[in-house]
Amino acid sequence: MKRIPIFAAILATTLLSTTAMGDVPSPIARRQAGMKTIAEQMKILGAMTRIGGSFDDFFAQSAFEIMQDAARSAQAGFAENVQTGEATRAKPSIWAEGSDFNARMVRFLADIDAAVAGEPTDQASFIPLFAVVSENCKSCHEHYRAPKT
Numbered sequence: 001m002k003r004i005p006i007f008a009a010i011l012a013t014t015l016l017s018t019t020a021m022g023d024v025p026s027p028i029a030r031r032q033a034g035m036k037t038i039a040e041q042m043k044i045l046g047a048m049t050r051i052g053g054s055f056d057d058f059f060a061q062s063a064f065e066i067m068q069d070a071a072r073s074a075q076a077g078f079a080e081n082v083q084t085g086e087a088t089r090a091k092p093s094i095w096a097e098g099s100d101f102n103a104r105m106v107r108f109l110a111d112i113d114a115a116v117a118g119e120p121t122d123q124a125s126f127i128p129l130f131a132v133v134s135e136n137c138k139s140c141h142e143h144y145r146a147p148k149t
C-alpha cells in the first residue's frame with residue numbers, strides 16, 4: 001500500500017500537465033505533449049513489470065486509460081502537416097505520399113485499446129498487454145523521429 005501515494009502523485013501531475021497547456025495548443029505542442037504523457041505512463045507501467053515488483057490493477061488501468069487519451073491527442077497533433085514554428089523532431093516523411101505513419105498510429109491506438117479492454121488483474125495478465133503496446137514506440141521513432149540535434 002505504500003506505493004499508492006507515489007502513483008497517485010504521478011497521476012495528478014500528469015493530469016495537470018495535460019490540462020494546463022493553454023487554450024489552443026499548436027499541432028506540434030499537442031503531439032509532443034501527448035507523447036510525453038505516453039512516456040510518463042510507460043514509466044509507471046514499466047515499474048510494474050519488474051520481477052518481484054508490486055502490481056496494482058487500479059493504477060495499471062488508469063495509466064493505460066491516460067495513454068489512450070494522450071495517444072488520440074498526439075494522433076490529432078500529427079493530422080496536420082506542421083513542421084515549423086516550434087522545434088520538432090517529426091520527419092517530413094510522416095506526411096509524404098505513401099507514408100505508413102498513419103497505419104502505425106492506428107495500430108498503436110488499437111494496441112492501447114486492447115490493453116484497456118484487457119483489464120489486467122495481475123502481473124501475468126498485464127505483462128503481455130504492456131509488451132504489445134511498448135513494441136510500437138521504437139519502430140515508429142526509428143522511421144519517423146529525427147535524431148536529437
Ligand code: HEC
Binds near residue numbers: 032039
Ligand atoms: C506512430 C508513430 C509513433 C509511435 C507509435 C510512438 N511515437 Fe513517440 N514520437 C513520434 C514522433 C514522430 C515524435 C516527434 C514529434 C515532434 O517532435 O513533433 C515522437 C516523440 C516522442 C517523445 C518526445 C516528446 C517531446 O517532448 O518532444 C517521446 C518521449 C515519445 N515520443 C515517447 C513514445 C513512447 C514511450 C511510445 C510508445 C509507448 C511512443 N512514443 C510511440 C512517433 C511515435
